[in-house]
Amino acid sequence: MLKFTTKKYLALVICLLVFGCANNPLSSYSSNMTSTITKLQQGNLSQSEAKLTKSNSLLYYLEHGTLMRMSVNYSQSNKDFTNAQGFIDAWIDSFHNGTLGSASDTMEASLINDKVLDYVAKDYEKVMIPTYKSLNFMSLNDIDSSRVEIMRMYNLEDIIQNYRDSQYAKSAEDDKSTPKGFPSYDKFQSDNQNKYDFDAINSPEVLALKNSYQNAFSHYLAGFIFEARGEMSLARPGYVRAGQLNPNNKMISQAIANIDTKNLPDKNSTDLLLVEEVGHAPELKSVQFSIPFTTNRGQTSCINAVTISFPELVLSKENYKNINLSVDGVIEQTTLFTDFNLMAARYLHDNLPNIFLRNIIRAAKDITLQQTSCSAGGSIGSLLAVVGGIVLGSADERTWSLLPSAINVKRMRLKKGPHVIRVTNNGRMHETKVNLTGNYAILSYRVIGSEVYFSN
Amino acid sequence: MIKINKGIAMLASLMWLNGCGMTNAPVVGSGKVSYGDTNAVETVNTDFGSTDLNMVAQTMADDLIKTGALNGCKTYTVSAVRNKTDQYIDTETITQSIKTRLMKSNLVTSKYVLSQAQMQNQTDELSRQNNSVLYKDATKMGQMKSAQCRLDGFVSSISKTNADMKDVFYQFNMSLIQVDEGTELWANEKQIRKTKVN
Numbered sequence: 001m002l003k004f005t006t007k008k009y010l011a012l013v014i015c016l017l018v019f020g021c022a023n024n025p026l027s028s029y030s031s032n033m034t035s036t037i038t039k040l041q042q043g044n045l046s047q048s049e050a051k052l053t054k055s056n057s058l059l060y061y062l063e064h065g066t067l068m069r070m071s072v073n074y075s076q077s078n079k080d081f082t083n084a085q086g087f088i089d090a091w092i093d094s095f096h097n098g099t100l101g102s103a104s105d106t107m108e109a110s111l112i113n114d115k116v117l118d119y120v121a122k123d124y125e126k127v128m129i130p131t132y133k134s135l136n137f138m139s140l141n142d143i144d145s146s147r148v149e150i151m152r153m154y155n156l157e158d159i160i161q162n163y164r165d166s167q168y169a170k171s172a173e174d175d176k177s178t179p180k181g182f183p184s185y186d187k188f189q190s191d192n193q194n195k196y197d198f199d200a201i202n203s204p205e206v207l208a209l210k211n212s213y214q215n216a217f218s219h220y221l222a223g224f225i226f227e228a229r230g231e232m233s234l235a236r237p238g239y240v241r242a243g244q245l246n247p248n249n250k251m252i253s254q255a256i257a258n259i260d261t262k263n264l265p266d267k268n269s270t271d272l273l274l275v276e277e278v279g280h281a282p283e284l285k286s287v288q289f290s291i292p293f294t295t296n297r298g299q300t301s302c303i304n305a306v307t308i309s310f311p312e313l314v315l316s317k318e319n320y321k322n323i324n325l326s327v328d329g330v331i332e333q334t335t336l337f338t339d340f341n342l343m344a345a346r347y348l349h350d351n352l353p354n355i356f357l358r359n360i361i362r363a364a365k366d367i368t369l370q371q372t373s374c375s376a377g378g379s380i381g382s383l384l385a386v387v388g389g390i391v392l393g394s395a396d397e398r399t400w401s402l403l404p405s406a407i408n409v410k411r412m413r414l415k416k417g418p419h420v421i422r423v424t425n426n427g428r429m430h431e432t433k434v435n436l437t438g439n440y441a442i443l444s445y446r447v448i449g450s451e452v453y454f455s456n
Numbered sequence: 457m458i459k460i461n462k463g464i465a466m467l468a469s470l471m472w473l474n475g476c477g478m479t480n481a482p483v484v485g486s487g488k489v490s491y492g493d494t495n496a497v498e499t500v501n502t503d504f505g506s507t508d509l510n511m512v513a514q515t516m517a518d519d520l521i522k523t524g525a526l527n528g529c530k531t532y533t534v535s536a537v538r539n540k541t542d543q544y545i546d547t548e549t550i551t552q553s554i555k556t557r558l559m560k561s562n563l564v565t566s567k568y569v570l571s572q573a574q575m576q577n578q579t580d581e582l583s584r585q586n587n588s589v590l591y592k593d594a595t596k597m598g599q600m601k602s603a604q605c606r607l608d609g610f611v612s613s614i615s616k617t618n619a620d621m622k623d624v625f626y627q628f629n630m631s632l633i634q635v636d637e638g639t640e641l642w643a644n645e646k647q648i649r650k651t652k653v654n
Contacts, residue, residue, distance in 0.1 A: 154544055158503075169654070222544075230573065233539035233547035240542040 029059070030283040030314070033401040036063070037280055040402075041449025045071050058087040058119050059398060065132065066402040070446050070453040074136040081133045087118075088126050088156070095163050117396075123160050123213035124343040125400045127153055131218040134225065135275070138442045139455050143229060150222040154241075160213045185356045188308075196287050200313060201349040205342055209245075212347040215338040216246035217275075217407045223255060224273055228440035232259050242337070251335050251411055265413055270436035272412050274327075274421070275444040275455075276334050278320040279405035282344050284311040286395035308359045309395040313348065315341055316405060323447055324424040327412060334408035341405050355395070404446065426450040502624040502650040504545045504611075512550055512611075512628045515646045517557035525632055525642035526558065526566045529605035532632070533569050541613040541626070548573060550628075551607065569603045605634050605641065622652045 032053070039048035049067050054060060065080030121129075130153040137146035183191065189198055200206075223238025236259050243252040258264065265271045289308040325332045414436060422431045423445055430452035434443055444455035498505045520526050534555055537547035551571070558564050570578050578600075585594040609630035616623045631643040 151544070158501075162501075165654075231546070231548070232536060234544050236539055237542050237544050244542065 028286075029398040030285065030401070033063070033283075036067075037401065037448075040067075040070075040280075041451060043449075043451040045453075058084055058121060059400065061087075062121070062125065062129070062400045063402050066400075069132060069136060069455075072139075072455065074140050078133055078136050081129050081136070084121075084129050085133075088121060088129060091120060091126075092156075092159055095159070095166075119398050122344070122347050122399065123164075123211070124215060124340065124347065125403065126160060127157060127213050127215065127218055128400075128403060130156060131221060134221060135442065135444055135455075138225070139444070143225065146225050147229060150218075150225050153218050154222060157214055161211075164211070164213075182360050185353045188356065192289060195289060196310060196312060201345045201352070203345070206345045206349055209342060209346045212343055212350055214241075214245050215343065215407075216242040216249070216252070217337040217409065219245065220252060220255070220337060220409065221273075221275075224271075224440065224442070227255075227259065227264075227271075228438075235259055246337055249335060249337070251409065255411070265439040267439075268416055269413050270416050270438060271440050272414050272419075272434075272436060273440075273442045274325065274332075274334065274410040274412070275442060276323065276325065276408040276410070276423075277404035277406075277444065277446045278323065278408065279316050279318055279448060281399055281401055281403040281405060282316065282341050283314040283401065284395070284397040284399050285314045286310070286397055287312045288394065308356070310352065310355060310359075311348065311395040311397060313341070313345055318449065320406070320425070320447060322425070324422075325410065326422045326424075327414070328419055329422075332410050332412070334410045336406060337409045338407040339405070340403055340407075344399070404448075421445075421454075423447065423452045425452065428452075430454070432456055499650075502615075502622050502652045504541070504543055504613075504626060508626065508648055508650075509550055509553065511648065512646050513553035513557060516628075516630050516644055517554045517561075519644045520554075520558065520632065520642060521561050521563050523642055524563070526564055526605070528641055529566045529603075529632075529634065531567045531569050531601050531603050532605040532607065533571050533603035535571070535606050535608040536573060537608070537630075538610040540610055542615075543613070545611060547611060550611075551609075554607070554630075566605070567601070569601050603635060605632055607632055620654055622654075624650045626650070 036048050036051040039045075039051055045067065049064070049071075052060065052063055052067070054064075061080045061084035065077045065084060068074075068077035068080060071077075130149040134146045134149035134153065137143070137149060192198075219238050220242040221238075223235045223242060226232070226235035226238055236256060239252055239255040239259070243249060243256065246252060286309050289310075323334075325334060416436045418433060418435045420431060420433055421443060422429055424430070425447050426449075428450045430445075432443075432445075432454040434441070434456060442455075446453040494506070495510065496507075498507045526532060534551040537551050539545050539547050555568055559568055582595060582597055585591050586597055588594070607630060609628065611626060611628045613627070614625045626648040628646045628648075629643070630645070632641045633639070634641055
């Protein structure tokens with residue numbers, strides 16, 4: 001059983017404030033990233049990069065790798081993503097050897113908050129690392145390496161699926177009941193509908209997603225890369241899986257039909273895949289629920305508070321519904337393949353019950369502290385403990401901020417040779433020229449704010 | 457009592473010292489990675505795996521050899537086997553494994569010619585030799601043998617899942633087709649069922 005005295009608790013707080021943990025539990029990641037995103041929206045990549053705090057952390061590599069990709073510096077982007085991959089590999093190892101993070105990390109998190117832990121990428125973020133590397137290698141005309149990465153993508157998905165299955169099996173065995181005196185998750189949810197947007201994470205669109213890690217774009221890309229290499233036995237399942245994740249998508253069913261009927265680009269034509277990434281991933285904001293109550297210990301009456309904090313999605317208010325794409329002067333329509341707003345919501349939907357339980361443990365810790373300080377001498381100690389609980393009990397707001405909010409795709413069969421691609425957003429037109437030479441090509445572009453960053 | 461000849465003892469000692477083909481190679485690494493039996497039955501999950509690959513290749517090759525159907529063709533090749541499942545199965549691995557088993561058999565007289573998937577490297581090499589002034593004996597173009605017959609096939613699956621279990625049924629079909637006539641000389645199928653109970 002965990003027992004902390006008020007002195008030890010305050011010492012821990014001071015230690016964290018003065019020396020800082022490896023990860024500062026008081027910092028707000030979304031606030032830190034705002035200036036980076038703003039510079040990006042203003043078209044200033046170098047200043048955006050300067051706003052990132054350099055560190056040997058997973059999040060830094062993810063954000064910097066994305067920035068380098070937008071800067072068309074694919075070698076550096078791949079170096080960053082390779083470093084990020086190292087963290088994922090360590091996570092896979094911890095899953096395989098059954099530790100899933102060190103004991104000290106777990107202790108810190110249960111006492112203070114999740115932010116003291118090293119950041120563990122969300123499932124959909126993990127899958128996007130090899131996906132981006134694969135796209136980078138395609139831009140570097142290295143299709144063999146691109147193939148390696150896309151295989152890594154679906155192997156990683158299998159690992160995540162195994163992990164989730166084992167978690168599900170374990171949770172079925174565990175006692176999920178909350179400690180005495182605390183509400184169940186369902187009760188808590190129904191009691192706090194006005195304080196937290198539970199509808200956003202329980203919407204039909206969110207529940208329609210198969211899970212929070214498989215995305216149609218990554219599998220369609222796998223299909224495209226295998227098709228470009230002439231490996232139709234691998235290309236077809238890529239498209240089939242994309243179709244399972246994004247049903248009724250005509251572009252996907254057409255790709256399967258093309259393989260079945262051998263309707264492939266001839267020596268004079270190129271299948272061009274236009275990958276439109278828009279906006280940035282939703283931010284996470286900590287929402288706190290502080291429930292004061294009174295306990296009596298002997299003759300002394302103390303005010304207590306249970307502090308519960310949840311991460312809530314904050315979607316970008318920017319509108320990307322009127323992006324105008326034209327190829328050689330002809331307007332083209334892209335199709336939504338992957339919506340990271342929904343995937344992030346699904347991730348929260350699946351994980352909030354666990355976060356709730358962790359919060360209950362912290363709340364129990366708060367009560368122990370407050371009762372201790374209550375018996376030690378009165379209401380001042382109690383108040384300090386309450387304040388401490390509120391300050392340190394904020395939810396983890398970290399997320400891969402520079403992921404797009406959505407990925408849209410357009411596939412076209414064009415004649416080999418020069419073509420002009422124009423993208424207009426918020427009245428600003430951006431243009432690039434491509435010279436198609438092979439049978440398959442990919443052009444990515446990122447629309448953020450009024451800016452467009454092409455991959456060529 | 458057993459008497460040991462000194463010469464035999466010395467020979468035995470030398471054999472022990474030199475290893476005599478039983479050398480224990482030094483191991484580099486943490487010891488956490490090890491080699492396993494490639495023929496071990498793999499049941500990690502219900503996906504198409506190494507055991508399935510070996511089963512399919514062995515069944516098809518053995519049956520093809522046993523019937524002697526392949527010897528009706530002077531030359532043969534393998535077409536790309538279509539993958540109708542939703543799993544990333546590299547069917548070229550299956551067809552190449554079948555081809556290798558056929559080629560290793562003394563009972564098969566038919567000659568294998570390169571498949572379409574292998575042809576690019578072949579034409580690249582022919583072009584390289586013929587477009588270079590470095591070779592006085594460059595291989596002549598236009599000498600390649602065509603395939604009289606081809607092996608073709610597909611793999612499909614039916615998957616069903618509920619809260620308690622996942623069941624996947626695989627079917628691998630293969631046939632030998634005479635290219636000029638389009639007639640089928642041989643056909644076989646291999647069915648595999650994999651079930652995982654939650």
